[in-house]
Amino acid sequence: MTTPSPAVIMDFRNTPTPARLSRSLPETPPAPPVRLVHLGLGSFFRAHQAWYTAHASDASGWGYAAFTGRRPDIADALSPQDGLYTLLVRHPDGDAADIVGSVAEVHPASNHAAYLELLRRPEVAVVTITLTESAYLVRDGHLDVADPALVADLEALRADLGAPVSTLPARLLSGLAARRAAGGGPITVLPCDNLPHNGTVARTGVLELAALVEDGAAGGLAAWVGDHVDFASSMVDRITPATTDDDVRAATAATGLADAAPVPTEPFTEWVLSGAFPAGRPAWESAGALVVDDVTPYEQRKLWLLNGSHSLLAYSGPLRGHSTVDEAIADPTCRAWVEEYWDEACRHLPMPAAELRSYREALLGRYSNPRVRHLLAQIASDGSVKLPVRIVPTLLAERAAGRMPVGAARAVAAWIWHLRGRGAPVKDSGAEAAAAAARAGEGSVAAVLALLRPALSADQALVELVTEQLDALA
Numbered sequence: 419m420t421t422p423s424p425a426v427i428m429d430f431r432n433t434p435t436p437a438r439l440s441r442s443l444p445e446t447p448p449a450p451p452v453r454l455v456h457l458g459l460g461s462f463f464r465a466h467q468a469w470y471t472a473h474a475s476d477a478s479g480w481g482y483a484a485f486t487g488r489r490p491d492i493a494d495a496l497s498p499q500d501g502l503y504t505l506l507v508r509h510p511d512g513d514a515a516d517i518v519g520s521v522a523e524v525h526p527a528s529n530h531a532a533y534l535e536l537l538r539r540p541e542v543a544v545v546t547i548t549l550t551e552s553a554y555l556v557r558d559g560h561l562d563v564a565d566p567a568l569v570a571d572l573e574a575l576r577a578d579l580g581a582p583v584s585t586l587p588a589r590l591l592s593g594l595a596a597r598r599a600a601g602g603g604p605i606t607v608l609p610c611d612n613l614p615h616n617g618t619v620a621r622t623g624v625l626e627l628a629a630l631v632e633d634g635a636a637g638g639l640a641a642w643v644g645d646h647v648d649f650a651s652s653m654v655d656r657i658t659p660a661t662t663d664d665d666v667r668a669a670t671a672a673t674g675l676a677d678a679a680p681v682p683t684e685p686f687t688e689w690v691l692s693g694a695f696p697a698g699r700p701a702w703e704s705a706g707a708l709v710v711d712d713v714t715p716y717e718q719r720k721l722w723l724l725n726g727s728h729s730l731l732a733y734s735g736p737l738r739g740h741s742t743v744d745e746a747i748a749d750p751t752c753r754a755w756v757e758e759y760w761d762e763a764c765r766h767l768p769m770p771a772a773e774l775r776s777y778r779e780a781l782l783g784r785y786s787n788p789r790v791r792h793l794l795a796q797i798a799s800d801g802s803v804k805l806p807v808r809i810v811p812t813l814l815a816e817r818a819a820g821r822m823p824v825g826a827a828r829a830v831a832a833w834i835w836h837l838r839g840r841g842a843p844v845k846d847s848g849a850e851a852a853a854a855a856a857r858a859g860e861g862s863v864a865a866v867l868a869l870l871r872p873a874l875s876a877d878q879a880l881v882e883l884v885t886e887q888l889d890a891l892a
């Protein structure tokens with residue numbers, strides 16, 4: 419766990435007209451050689467993996483080529499800045515600005531040829547990913563073969579393994595096929611999305627897709643992936659809201675340089691990872707990362723306590739008029755709801771009580787930082803994928819122990835109100851069925867629970883508990 423201290427590493431504040439950030443400026447770092455590829459050049463990657471890479475003891479030897487998730491915007495903004503950007507670390511009492519130099523190349527997702535060319539290079543050792551939970555297209559332990567974009571990618575890959583594709587499993591598989599054909603050797607795929615066992619999830623998607631593609635074209639690809647690809651797992655943590663115009667102004671105020679795409683983030687950061695890394699990796703632990711044999715206890719603690727309470731606040735906070743995490747946690751009612759849910763979740767975390775107590779205290783401090791304006795609407799997206807990994811484990815464990823989990827049930831009830839149109843607009847490609855179920859009147863609670871996990875809807879006492887919470891929140 420690392421909490422960087424405030425330090426402005428470059429000071430151009432007396433410069434009269436702000437120059438645009440670029441590597442031709444005298445004090446900016448040279449681009450390191452590309453040995454890492456990233457998929458999902460969003461805010462979090464730049465606050466986290468790119469930051470750890472820039473602060474590793476061997477930073478000069480490891481550069482990123484980063485690809486956007488879908489739209490080209492961030493690549494368009496960062497390209498004229500040679501991949502440089504300002505990380506605005508928002509302490510409760512002021513900003514620290516860090517110009518991060520580890521991103522050597524940026525590309526739009528559509529530049530598939532550049533991606534394949536990079537994956538062929540033996541020196542490229544790790545592909546990291548931050549494309550959101552829903553991008554993995556793995557549901558109930560299997561690839562979602564009904565997804566229309568995946569169906570299109572499967573057809574394209576059967577015809578040509580180098581064809582442009584858009585889904586994450588297909589992007590990974592086609593890159594790995596290019597590496598295999600070029601004799602590029604072993605490589606690590608390291609997901610950094612908020613999913614339990616994220617390496618296993620990515621591997622399932624790639625191997626099941628390889629098996630489907632091989633029906634048509636590429637014999638031996640699945641076996642090659644099994645032998646040469648290390649699917650590592652990681653728990654990632656750093657609260658990173660979307661960038662606002664105020665952040666753009668604050669970055670220039672802090673550095674004196676114009677930056678089209680700065681990233682605001684909190685001081686706290688944590689990365690726990692586990693993998694074999696057969697082709698090497700940066701010394702991320704020298705920047706504070708923790709390398710372990712098994713990330714499970716760390717990811718459960720983080721997903722259930724941090725992300726679970728985030729989802730609870732994202733759906734219940736707007737019902738009480740709040741739009742950001744710091745506003746919601748300052749409301750004694752919301753805070754009591756969070757504590758009640760935490761009490762339930764903590765009973766099932768295999769960690770000493772004192773450690774859980776201090777983790778909870780630290781979370782309250784992080785949520786209360788008034789300078790990290792984390793919008794509840796941002797957290798509310800994709801609940802159909804998030805609730806099953808954040809809230810459902812506590813519901814199941816508490817019911818198995820014969821208890822009534824009021825706090826976790828309230829989170830589901832608040833989600834139902836969200837799906838019924840209270841709070842932020844629903845942004846969730848997997849929620850059509852859930853939204854229809856939520857509006858179904860009689861039987862709606864059981865129907866929503868069934869979508870989260872079929873076993874939950876057969877639990878009549880739980881259905882009644884969620885119904886009570888739904889009425890109470892109304």
Ligand SMILES: NC(=O)c1ccc[n+]([C@@H]2O[C@H](COP(=O)([O-])OP(=O)(O)OC[C@H]3O[C@@H](n4cnc5c(N)ncnc54)[C@H](O)[C@@H]3O)[C@@H](O)[C@H]2O)c1
Binds near residue numbers: 460611
């Ligand atoms: N922001 C945080 O505080 C934070 C913290 C920990 C982990 N994460 C993880 O990182 C992910 C990205 O967060 P961010 O803040 O960078 O978001 P972001 O919106 O800045 O970037 C997300 C990127 O993923 C792309 N994308 C979204 N859905 C996709 C899909 N279904 N298929 C392909 N691409 C898709 C977007 O186009 C964008 O390029 C989160 O979903 C989460 O899993 C974020």
Ligand SMILES: O=P(O)(O)OC[C@@H](O)[C@@H](O)[C@H](O)[C@H](O)CO
Binds near residue numbers: 654796
């Ligand atoms: O990024 P998401 O959409 O998976 O979830 C929203 C937040 O809960 C999440 O971003 C947290 O802020 C983050 O996981 C903290 O490390």
